[in-house]
Amino acid sequence: MKNYSNETARNSNRNSIITAFTIWIIFLSMGAFWYFKTGRRFFIFDLPYIGSSIALGILLGAVLPKRFKHYGRRVTQLLVGIYMLCILGFVMKVNMQIESFFFYALAGAIGGAIIHYLPAKLLGPAVFSRGFCGWACWTAMVLDFLPWKTPRNGRYKYLGIIRYIHFILSFILVAFLFFTLSYFPDNGTIEVLAWLSAGNVFYYSAAVLLAYLFRDNRAFCKYLCPIPVLQKITARFSVFKIKIDLSKCIDCGLCERKCPMNIRLLEYSHAGKRILSTECILCNICVEVCPKHAVDISSGFDFGFQEYINFKKRQ
Ligand code: SF4
Ligand code: SF4
Ligand code: SF4
Numbered sequence: 279m280k281n282y283s284n285e286t287a288r289n290s291n292r293n294s295i296i297t298a299f300t301i302w303i304i305f306l307s308m309g310a311f312w313y314f315k316t317g318r319r320f321f322i323f324d325l326p327y328i329g330s331s332i333a334l335g336i337l338l339g340a341v342l343p344k345r346f347k348h349y350g351r352r353v354t355q356l357l358v359g360i361y362m363l364c365i366l367g368f369v370m371k372v373n374m375q376i377e378s379f380f381f382y383a384l385a386g387a388i389g390g391a392i393i394h395y396l397p398a399k400l401l402g403p404a405v406f407s408r409g410f411c412g413w414a415c416w417t418a419m420v421l422d423f424l425p426w427k428t429p430r431n432g433r434y435k436y437l438g439i440i441r442y443i444h445f446i447l448s449f450i451l452v453a454f455l456f457f458t459l460s461y462f463p464d465n466g467t468i469e470v471l472a473w474l475s476a477g478n479v480f481y482y483s484a485a486v487l488l489a490y491l492f493r494d495n496r497a498f499c500k501y502l503c504p505i506p507v508l509q510k511i512t513a514r515f516s517v518f519k520i521k522i523d524l525s526k527c528i529d530c531g532l533c534e535r536k537c538p539m540n541i542r543l544l545e546y547s548h549a550g551k552r553i554l555s556t557e558c559i560l561c562n563i564c565v566e567v568c569p570k571h572a573v574d575i576s577s578g579f580d581f582g583f584q585e586y587i588n589f590k591k592r593q
Contacts, residue, residue: 286526286571293574294340298333305329308397316388324366331357332413339562347566351413352422359419363478366390373463373470375477376445376504380452381462389465395508403509407516410509411499412559417481421495424486429494432590433540437501445504496538499559510556517577520558520565522547526572533564533573534588542586543573552576554584 309325335354485498
């Protein structure tokens with residue numbers, strides 16, 4: 279039995295190493311594409327740096343002993359999150375918040391936000407689901423240091439609608455400024471710094487406050503952040519999703535209890551499905567905690583329309 283388990287772990291590590299290498303190549307190729315398209319040498323550094331950071335985290339997760347594996351993802355979060363927020367944001371004055379995406383989309387222009395949103399939040403989730411939220415978000419990079427990593431209760435069923443309201447209000451604000459005042463805060467200007475600062479002060483303070491109130495590090499992601507509204511459109515078709523091998527699973531429930539997004543993993547596995555939920559952030563926590571190595575990332579194609587979420591029970 280022990281050898282069987284070790285063999286499974288070895289296979290899982292080998293898959294992770296192949297995934298890391300594939301991601302690295304994809305980001306290198308994207309860097310080359312944008313360089314040839316725009317002629318900007320910046321892209322020779324930017325996308326390869328992000329790809330290398332992700333590949334490094336996955337590699338660390340594969341080779342580190344079990345109790346240290348989670349540091350792989352944390353390393354990636356910090357490398358990518360600090361780079362995006364501090365270097366791209368505050369030093370180069372490129373705003374990648376959703377309002378900037380709306381401004382550039384309405385103007386029909388290609389800017390940092392468009393180049394970021396296409397792979398990370400619009401098209402990319404069709405391949406790697408909401409992996410951005412698990413591995414690269416600069417807000418979650420801080421949230422994941424807070425002490426409420428495992429939500430004690432289920433989710434509040436209807437609070438998630440606030441994410442959609444937030445999304446619509448942000449769009450209305452940008453459309454109003456753009457169409458009625460012809461306002462457009464271009465990257466590299468002091469105005470962008472103001473948007474960036476105001477946006478991040480709001481996001482960080484709201485995110486930490488919600489985490490404290492709900493005793494849940496990811497409460498902001500579940501109830502207030504507007505980004506999943508976009509990601510969830512394509513994430514349901516994601517090629518990479520979590521899968522449980524029922525022949526190894528002993529139904530201990532640990533993966534479900536540790537899932538930071540309250541996903542009912544076993545309901546999917548008992549129905550013979552991969553984890554179809556668009557709430558999955560591919561954080562790998564379920565993979566790392568499973569005592570039987572029954573959970574892994576798998577590739578495939580399915581229509582992920584079922585959302586099995588553990589909601590808070592009425593008192
Ligand atoms: S839901 Fe929003 S705050 Fe949470 S990880 Fe995703 S982008 Fe970041
Ligand atoms: S942690 Fe592993 S063994 Fe336990 S229920 Fe989840 S998949 Fe099954
Ligand atoms: S299902 Fe697994 S990978 Fe997805 S959010 Fe939950 S713990 Fe993370």
